[in-house]
Amino acid sequence: MRRRAARHVGVLLTATLTALVTAVLLVSATVLAPGVAQSALERTLAGADTDESELTASTGMDEEWLGLDERVRAVATESGVVASVVASAASAAYSAPGMPDDHRLAVSYVEGADTRAELTDGRWPADGAPVVEAAVHRAALDTLRIAVGDILELHPLTGDDTPVPVTVVGAYVPADAADPVWRGYGAGVRPAPSGGFTVVGPVLAERDDFAGRLAPDTASAAWQLALDRDAVTLDTAVDAAAAVRELRGRLSDLRATEAGQQVSVDGAVAELVERARDAAAATRALLLVVVVMLAVLSGWALLFTARLVAGRRAPASALLRARGARTGPMLRWSATGVLVPAALVALAAPPLARLVLRPLREEVEGTPTAAAGWIVAAAVAAGWLVLMVAVDLRSGRSVSGVAAETARPRRAAAQRAGLDLALLVLGMIALQQLRRPPGEAGEVVVTVAPALVVVAGTVVLIRALPWVARAVASLTTARPGIAAMLGAQETARRTARHVAAGVLVVLAITVSVFSATTQSTWAAFRGDAVDLAEPADVRVVVDTAVPAAGSQDETRDELLGLPGVEAAMPVVRGGYRDGELTVDVVGVDLEAAPSVVRWGETDRLSALHGEARGALPVLVTSGFAEALGLSSGDEATLDLGGGQPVPVLVAGLVDTVPGSTRAAAVLADAEALSTRLGLPAGAEWWLSTVDDGAAAATAARELTAVDDVTTHAQALADAEDDPSSAGIMTGLTAGLAFTAVFVVIGVVVHSVTSFQSRSAEYALLRAIGLGRRSVAGSVTVEHTVLLGFATLAGLGLGLVVAWLVVPHAVAGLTGLPEVPPLRLSVPWPVVALLGCAIVVLAAVLVAVQIALTRHIDAAAVLREGT
Template structure:
């Protein structure tokens, strides 16, 4: 009973602590409330009561803090004074600033001084070279009023992560916030100093997490979602309040976590209740066996069944009431101590008050215990003859077996397992889409445990019958006697074996759950992080073509691979798919293979690399950084009537070269110079500028030329153009080299010309001179005033579709199969795919969405030829030296623009450190240990009771000539077989339960299915532990058996039996 109430209280504490930690750990913008209005000082004071009242009504009984921030209009410095990095300056007043910031120098400002006292944020002051004692002067550029003179009396820094610092631009305490000079002065001074009558007024609110309870979440989420409407209705129509808060979404996420936690603890408590209920029934059965003769005496003297029931009820009340009081009181002592010994987070166990849920569980457990104590006596016929018959020939089947309840339990467990496999998790969504635990699915583990025990107990008597047939003709005493007893009196054995079996099964399941959960978190981290590090965001000031080489040369980086994500559509069959483009060779070196993944990813990448088609791209020399394009240009500007325009030659043609690097990425570089509208042999250089402050930049070699673009522009006043463009020569090499290597014009002649303007896009037909484009009357006209690109692009040697690996969901949605060709939409561009094979998983893609994996080399060239664009949305996957992973992450995070660097170890640590899941595992482990202890005591008690029940049989055997050793061996074998059967069956049942249930357990914080699916892990330590327990129980068995035999006076027992 104490186990159930403690688990209930622990579950509540874990849920409350988990919710508080989740909200406290969320970004400032996701856990704070910001209300803003624009009003005069007088209007703001009038509005304050209404705004604060609505915020307090939304917070409800939970309460929280509300602080006001007032800002003036933008000011400009006088006489070249300092301004912020964004060129803006403004006065502000922060209520209770001293409670949410720390002074680094000076003092906090006081009102009423001249000049007015002000404080400035320390990092802004350092950047602007300001110090305490400096004088600042500002004025409003839109007003002719007097200037604002300030004296800097202090410098301060904000408390990082405090919800107080939620501002219109996000977290004001973050170091990457804009460095705006915003002197803070007292509100009384601000109201006078502001030149403009209108002020920006903010109310910043946060929830009092120490008072937040689970029951408050739905109401708080709903009230905050309605806060905008409530404020609009409460304030005058001329005032337009704005509410900024993501707290409802954060609360909704926390509620999902509570649902997952509740389902896990309910399943856990169902198993504890099963074990405790049977333990009570076992004790009641022992009492019944010991008192059958006394009950017969009560019936013989005129007693009735109600008297027996009353005696059993009185006895149960005497035992249960003190146990209930302890069960209600002890959790308040046990739960608060748990965080001191178990790493579950400081908030776990914070709720020490006993709630109504604990009282309900205690009362229900007490009622069940009373009923359990009374149940055996209720099944006894109030008939002395029947009682004597039961003493002479005990029943072979229990009441549950006789009425078929065991079959019903097995059927219910089978139904639960079927539905669990059908839904994939114990959590389902109702008709409104709300996530909740299905009662049958939640208790399915307990039902499976009970059903397995029932099946095992039906086997035990059959084992006795077979053993009796095998050994009945032997001359020894021990084996035939043990086999006959087991076959004739199975209930004497099964009731003891069941408790041991349940405890061992629960311990095995607990160990498998903990190991499976830990492995699943590691696999989920490997799948989500893809590699040792996942970098999203720009690389600062580095040119795109140098990023790959820059990452690969970082100390600690062993390999790097780019990845591109694009939305994928296929008609109406696939509307939310995703395409991933990777470089197969590079990706294979960085991908982390989850242990539980059913698919090996490297062979898929090898298949993509093998199917890569050859192209007409022209490979460039190593260390290439200069391309020289020689053009012949002859263009004439035409008027609207088609006559030549009297205009001097103009810069008509801009040249851009496209290169493919070793990762398959395409980079476009534009020449600084343009070609004239008239000229033969005009050289235009395209440079790869490798100069950098820290040394020359490198590209991801080898590079290949894949395109030359000629952007033709008409001069002012022209309505059309006519003439020709022709590429006479293309040469490549290093800037410092006097000699450039020519690129074969014949090879470029196999490329295709594409034309793109604001009106059309498509291929262009050329004459016998493949590198010449005819413009105007002899070719395609250029619209007046527009620029038209002519792109000469490489392609596949033999044009064909893009090889692809697709998900099984993609095949199902599109009705395709491997070897099919299908046209898809990738980011708005049509792409033809050739399906090579399918895969159920590929990191980090969601297997529930159709996905496609292609080779970056192939897709980027196809994309460029059709659209002239590079693949967007690049991120980088890095393989790191484990010893330097943190150093690499800090380096990348310090680079401007590298906003998101995820280390696999950090993701794994975050998942494996979930306090709610650890609490569930801890409770399951502690419950399993308690169950083993209870089962061990119950087993030894049952052995002692069984020997006490057989004292007359033992005395008769001794009188007939059986030695003490033979009798001892018989009792030892009797108990040893029971012990072995209970241990072995429990171990097998626990493994079966783990195999049936764990693949569908909620092993994620959100309750969603784990990706990849968990692999059931059974540690060998549990087998070793069970063997140690079995050995200890065997030693206890020997002590009990031989201790009781030595204390039995045979002669007195026989005389008492005759009497």
């Protein structure tokens, strides 16, 4: 047994390396896939808007409020999916001395106001003071012409109209003016929509004072129930979504029996949880698509190398059987010879997998499936051991059989039985499933179907290899020279000898092209999404209600003075919900936008100039137009977020709107939007810079009235550093690396063993007078036909599978933005480089074989009789 192992140590080491690479691949996938999926789920939850991540329960406020508050909190706690409950109450049915008739004063209570706002002067109010204490929004102080320490007299406009004196003990600024707890009054002064009232405030009081001494009968109470993100995992997402829906129902039923009262519940939290679950599933599927195809490739590589080892041992095995060796001893000898390499594979694979995953160590370390890596490694090693023994025992049954197989290999038993045709049928079924629209195919289909299509395509190509070889042979026969004819005839006559290596090369190149195309498409999609979300070099949000904020011209001059800034453009933003449809409204400066905005349709802005028949020209996304049944040239009346319907003219349909990643969005002239809707002009600015905008962003953060600053460069870097995105890119890169290893193993081992097994044939050709150059030419043609066909077939099959699968794998990641649209991005330089690498590898191996054929001692080889 030792002599047997020593004689064939080269092929045994090759088989061991193949098994080790397979084990590392599967262990890495076992550890990486759940971590990447969980990251995608967490990313989707973290990136959700407040109206998606919180339920808002609201009702009229009365003497039952305190009891109702306790019941709301009890129901929230029992649901198990609520992280916090924030109660608030508000009414805008107040006036104050000196306020214009078209102004109203908002008075509110916000639970934990000190954590949602920052004091700029004074202190927070206390409950139960002789005179009610309150804190006033800083922007409202000037409008009310009061200061901290003054007495503000509140005049209720409904119910008991007795004035209520309030001591102003503090001034505050909300940490997030858009937080729902501020009821839309976060700016301190909300300009009046057409025909409405300008609302000033809110004036904040403590709970008991608000409920017992201030609240009129028009006050409303609300509770913000925030989703507990820790309660949503890969395993609990389905139950969490069901719990949220049950919670909505229980909240709605809290006052169902009270006449004239009800609890209204808003918020798409259940839909968010389901979207996060789908994002995790699709992200995991995208990674597993490559893993499953690599598993098919590695399985074939294991079988390929096992057959090589068994083929080398076959003559000795046949001789032992001829001398009376029985199956039992043969089984023990075969298993013992592979036992040590299999143990090494099981022990080495997990540490090597962790080395491969080092860039994602923090994300994958400590995951529940990390320990399963050892189980997977042991399973691969055990499976490889069984495969090696089974193939070894099946070979070398008789000396005559070994000689016949060496002379002219037969087709594989599975092929003779027609099992490859069964695989072809499965591949056609998988192909039909992949042709369905993105999102309709399940995770199992998206994961397994590509591998079946690849296998089916490989079956077709292998069935075609003899025809290709015969065609080449017929062409070379008609030409002068014996070398090309011999090489082509050899490939055509003994196609089965080359099938295993050909399949390995086709599978490896297919997986490589698919991985590279998916990687390129993912990167392009991610870049397009960042271009939409952050369409300018720098985006600055200004709090226009802050007294220090100057006019729009002053703000422009201040921003233009920042380092590296070339242009500054004011942007108007709005938005509204129409049933289940959320619509973003964006207004830009039509003259400045082409030089500031990253948007491929800036030429369409010319359609927004002026007005047509009193209607506001707008560009709308195709998704929005489809939802409302609009087309270019239509006139309609839309809300656009101003509270009053506005007549608009659909000047054109666009794929996307800069500054929005929603499928439904509207783009218009900023000045026209501000005038028509009363939306604040100059609350947001987009800047173009001569560099990446980092210096301008740093300087902008120091400005007094600036709330937020973001840059395109930083947003792109954050997208690239996202754990789930990094995990996908790592998996795809690893796919390229693994396929390279398998290609090298397959091509090199096939070339070496082919030369060794056919040295007698080369010696015979030399003995009958064929020159060294002719023998070398025959070898060259033979390998060129095989590798050329396999390379072209693999490249074509990889592109076809990518075209079929990537729209499902990438477009199905529902946790990503609704837009931009997916565009397949084929990395042609990488594809070309891959083809060139195979050509170079083949050229090197052919050159080595040619050199070896020139040194064959024909007489010595023929004397050996082998």
